[in-house]
Amino acid sequence: EVTVKGRFLNQRVAPCQLEVRGAAAVWGDDGRLTQWLSTQHAQGTVAPIAAANGVAETQVHILTPDVGGGFGAKIGAYPEELLLGVIAKKVGRAVKWRETRSESMVALGHGRAQLQYITLGGTKAGKVTHYQLWAIQDSGGFADMGTILAPFMTRPMSSGVYAIPNIECRTTSVVTNTTPVVAYRGAGRPEATAAIERAMDLFAFEIGMDPAEVRRINLIPKFLEPHTTVVGQTYDVGDYETALDKALQVAGYTELRAEQAKRRARGDAKQLGIGVSVYVEITGGVGNGESAKVEVLDDGRAVVYTGTSPHGQGHDTAWSMLVQEQTGIPMDKIELVWGDTDLVPIGTGTMGSRSLQQGGNAVFAVAGELVNKAKSVAARILEVSEADVVLDKDRGAFHVVGTPAVTKTWADLAIAEKSTGGLNHNDVINVSGATFPFGAHVAVVEVDTETGKVRHIAHTACDDAGKVLNPLLLEGQIHGGVAQGAAQALLEEVMYDADANPITSNLADYGFISAAELPSVTVVHMETPTPVNLLGAKGIGESGTIGSTPALQSAVVDAVSHLGVRNIEMPCTAERVWQAIQAAR
Known part of the structure; x- marks a missing residue:
């Protein structure tokens, strides 16, 4: 009954980590190469660096100290390294070697850069029946990660959270004379969400229905068993309508619409815009497990070795919490080791929001097995059956059931096992598959219709990442994700002139967001545990970015939709907003 079409550009952006790339290399007297790298995956760089130097992989030692941000662009090894x-x-x-910021802006891999053509059809009552997406992925100067983003990341998630019976998704990857495109916070999933969410908004405009209601009508009903979409992607668990309801209620959606109506009736210069997005994404799709080792020292302290690589996510805190939960060893007596390929030779690194659900899951499982091993040692020392030994986690000590006065501490057991290799356990713990976090965002903007200036005045984010381990770390990831998503919607764009010269090669020319441009983010908690791993956890590192960008873009368009504007390409700068208003008039 109703069909809408659109052409959208999910623009090219630069990762802009606070820390640019840097590296150091030295050859030892033993003929081994030791190299320090700012990378997200130390173990993954061993093979290419060994090949570049013509040596065996055993002759390469990679060290990754604290890394000041990655966002996907630091997964692989670059030519300089x-x-x-x-x-x-x-x-x-x-x-x-250390690159300058300008070098980083043109040599470090870029993100997004996807042109989308959409057609969406449905009934006048708001039910969507058909959706067609053609995604053209700009891969940059040569075939890198960018070439597979559209077919392997955007296409599987093209259905989003919606029960659309007929979907066609075609992808085309092209090479251009620009910086190669790599994985960037979300890597193909934000593009899928942006496409379907803009399509839903156009459809709502066309039939004259509230955009939140159109979304509600088409949501996949709640499911706690795997659900397979029309395009063949299987989601683990989902409760999309509850996430939408929570976000709308906390944001005060009804009141916001009432205020918007008053401003429109008065003809105010500054109009209110409300944008809604509902999303689902895939996390933990990289690797099917992770390595972990937990070792107890003679003084009772524990050392945790992990194959993940933290660069701002708080793994030290989170992994220590997991080990304390299993062993009773206090967090301040737990040390984390990562990014040293001699000490941790097996690891898949940090990317794709995989760390807690695979790396943390492995640490949790290995710590649990270490407790079982320790019980066996304690039983031997106490000369009792292993079944009679219990761990008092409050005291971090083992004793016989009913005899808590006679104990053996972790230190006692570590000393007892010193001659046989120490008290430790290591393993690679697999998971049964990826997870699918979901949520809903409500963005509120104020648009000056005389100048086009956009002010982001409120943001509500309901992101369901399964079982939450540490609420503070969760909120930090959401805040950062919203900031990055808002930056793409309002400010960021890598640009080239007609001769392919980069013209946004520093932070004076490239729009970079700060706290001054952001509101306080209201986080709405929701937990739907996944059965895929022991923790019930899903990823959260990219969710804020995926949900916020389409919500912001929708809010800007919504603010001026009564003037006849139907779409404004990102970034929604003052110039573009003003031009859209003038064109509509």
């Missing part, structure tokens, strides 16, 4: 060992050998001494 591959050549550093070669240069160090030629000059016969240690060498180091």
Whole structure:
């Protein structure tokens, strides 16, 4: 009955980590190369660096200290890092390299850069029956991660949270004379969400229905068993309508619409815009498990070795919480080791929001097995049956059931096992599949119709990441994700001139968001545990970015929709908003 079409550009953006890339390399007397890298995946860089230097992988030692941000662009090894060992050998001494910000803006991989053509059809009553998406992915100067983003990340998630019976998604990856496109916070899933959410808004405009209600009509009903969409993607669990209801209620959606109506009736210069997005994404799709080792030292302290690589996510805190939960060893007596390929040779790194559900899950499982091993040691020392030994987690000590006065501490057991290799356990713990976090965002903006200036005045985020381990870390990820998503919607765009020269090669020319442009984010908690891992946890690192960008763009368009505006390309700068208003008039 009703069909809408659209052409949307999910623009090219730069990762803009606070820390640019840097590396140092030195050859030892034993012929081994030691290289320090700012990377998200130390273990993954061993093979390419060994190949570049013509040595066996056993001759390469990678060290990753604290890393100041990654966002996906630091997953792999870049040419400068591959050549550093070669240069160090030629000059016969240690060498180091650090890029400038301008070098980072043009040499570090970019993100997004996807052109989308959509057609969506449905009934006048608001039921969507058909959806067609053609995604053209700009891969940059050569085939890198960008070439597979559209077919392997956007297409599977093209249905989003909606029960649409007929979907067609085609993808085309093209090479251009620009910086290669790599994984960037969300990597193909934000693009899928942006496409279907803009399509839903156009459809709502066309039939004259509230955009939140159109979404509600088409949501997949709540499911706690796996659900497979028309495009063939299987989601683990989902309760999309509850997430939408929670976000709308906390945001005061009804009141916001009433205030919007008053401003429109008065003809105010500053109009209110409300944007809603409901999303689902895939996390933990990289790897099917992770390595972990937990070792107890003679003084009762524990050392945790993990194959993940933290760069702002708080793994030290989270992994320590998990080990304390299993062992009773206090968090302040637990140390985390990561990013050292000699100490942790197996690891899949940090990317795709996989860390807690795979890396944390492995630490939790291995710590549990260490407790079982420790009970066996305690039983031998106490000369009782293993079944009679219990762990008092409050005291971090083992004793015989009914005899709490006679104990053996973790330190006692570690000393007892010193001659046989120490008290430790390591393993690679697999999970049964990826997880699918979901949520709903409500963004509120104020648009000056005389100048086009947009002010982001409120944001409500309901992000369901399954079982929450640490609420503070969760909220930090959501806040950062919303900021990054808002930046794409309102400010960021990598641009080239007609001769393909980059013209946004520093932070003076490239729009970079700060706290001054952001409201306080209202986080609405919701937990729907997944059965995929022991923790019931799903990813949260990219969710805020996926939900916020379409909500912000929708809010800006909504603010001026009564003037006849139906779409404004991102970033929704003052110039573009003003031009859209003038064109509609």
